[in-house]
Amino acid sequence: MRRARSQAMTLVEVLVWCALSVLMLGILARLSIVGYRVGHEEFERIEAETRMQMIADLIGKDVNLSSPPGVSLTESGQKILFHPTELSPRGALAYQETLTFWTYDPSAKTLLRATTDVSPRPPFDGTPCRLTPEELQGLALNGNFQVTRGFQGLDEFSIKSAQNVPARLASISLNLEIKDKVDLANTHTDLTLRRLLVFRTI
Numbered sequence: 001m002r003r004a005r006s007q008a009m010t011l012v013e014v015l016v017w018c019a020l021s022v023l024m025l026g027i028l029a030r031l032s033i034v035g036y037r038v039g040h041e042e043f044e045r046i047e048a049e050t051r052m053q054m055i056a057d058l059i060g061k062d063v064n065l066s067s068p069p070g071v072s073l074t075e076s077g078q079k080i081l082f083h084p085t086e087l088s089p090r091g092a093l094a095y096q097e098t099l100t101f102w103t104y105d106p107s108a109k110t111l112l113r114a115t116t117d118v119s120p121r122p123p124f125d126g127t128p129c130r131l132t133p134e135e136l137q138g139l140a141l142n143g144n145f146q147v148t149r150g151f152q153g154l155d156e157f158s159i160k161s162a163q164n165v166p167a168r169l170a171s172i173s174l175n176l177e178i179k180d181k182v183d184l185a186n187t188h189t190d191l192t193l194r195r196l197l198v199f200r201t202i
Helices: 011-064 133-137
Strands: 071-073 079-082 085-087 093-095 098-105 110-117 146-152 156-161 173-183 188-198
Touching (some): 011 079, 011 146, 011 173, 011 188, 071 156, 079 133
Antiparallel strands (some): 085 093, 098 110, 156 173
């Protein structure tokens, strides 16, 4: 009778099996790391795009509540002051007693939205508050302003008059541009949102 072949693994077979196991574990670990990184980067990209859309929607609402005579811009487009309108009980267009101020700080990459009462012209006489670009450039947030929204990490922000209209003149539409950057493994991707905002009330 032939002797039954031993089912035990030889030393060479054990070493080969261990090497293959280590190789497979390394491949699986690498795939897990790549998958996590891709998922994390995609999440950051979606988060950045959502934030830019939110800013554009908020500014769009402020534009819809305003009219060109009640909008002040700086030449850089990094500050804008809205004087919102409303309908009076008689159905006529009237300016509210509050102002909405957007200001972007490029050094801190921070965009803030704040509101304040019309000043320094009490009692409010109903005419739109409009500042020159120089006056608006010197306007800063102080105790009279209440910050309602804040956004950090924006690379660039500007809102300017369309059709090459100078900042000191009223324009029927505004060009909004927001830029952000999402860091990737070895590089980064640039995100840009551009939107034309048109006043409903002229």
